[in-house]
Amino acid sequence: MPPYIEEEIVARLRNPDTRRAAFEQVVATYSERLYWFIRKMTLVHDDANDVLQNVFMKAWLNLDGFRGEAKVSTWLYRIATNESITHLNRLRTSAQVSIDDTDVFLLERLSGDPYFDGDNVQLRLQEAILRLPEKQRLVFNLRYYDEMKYEQMSEILGTSEGALKASYHHAVKKIEAFLTADV
């Protein structure tokens, strides 16, 4: 596979003759990273797998709408964010769970997932993260797990870098307080 060069990939994506091969290169480059981002949001492997498939399907079907103004990764992360949130909302609705009980609901799903191998401390960390508001949870995951720069995060989430930094700082404080409570 040729090396991944952003401008070249975008040009090849616009050409119907080279589109599919270019898209396959995009999938190969970003699928694993996107999987882990989605997994941290949905927590369960099967859900993350389904959402990941949906993300690339949506990207493929809306390729004409990608104008190359943002980076391919930014565009994909935006789709992944929306698809993850949509999936979680659908889960919550079908299980008739209120927004206030979402953290408990998702924690139960995580506890029952055969592909979660965490000890009590890791489970407690996930519980702390689940208690964050949805957008703050996104910010925390992108910074803590993906080590994403605030500049790119700002493009994905449509929020200023200053607000994102503040949000992450507050998220860390909340998580620390939760982890050290009753200790």
Next chain:
Amino acid sequence: MTPQQHNRLDKLNQSNPFKLPDGYIDGLTARIMDTLPDEAPDTKTRTLSVGQRIRPWLYLAAVFVGLLLIFRGFIFLQTQLTGTILPVAQQTAMPAETDIATAETDDDIDLREYLEAQYATAAYTETIETID
């Protein structure tokens, strides 16, 4: 973030409790590409359904209906407040002949036509007598 907080969270990130089925990542690209249709749809040549074509006209019609209802509502309110939609000058004027005509019943029309005919005959007779 304090150094202690950074260390604590940093340590938790060193181990990944989320596991994968064996070989999941290895075949991931191929599995994703297999699910995609052969050709990405060309949005430029997408055909519109009948509903999509009609919808803008329906919206336009709804706007006109809404404006008409607002106008009629305004007239209704004005009628309620003034008792008539006619300006004051017109309220004191004599009713037009057409108003009288449209207010007649069939019997009134027959009577009027009979009287007109009698008058016409009488006027003709007078004229004849005058000439003679």
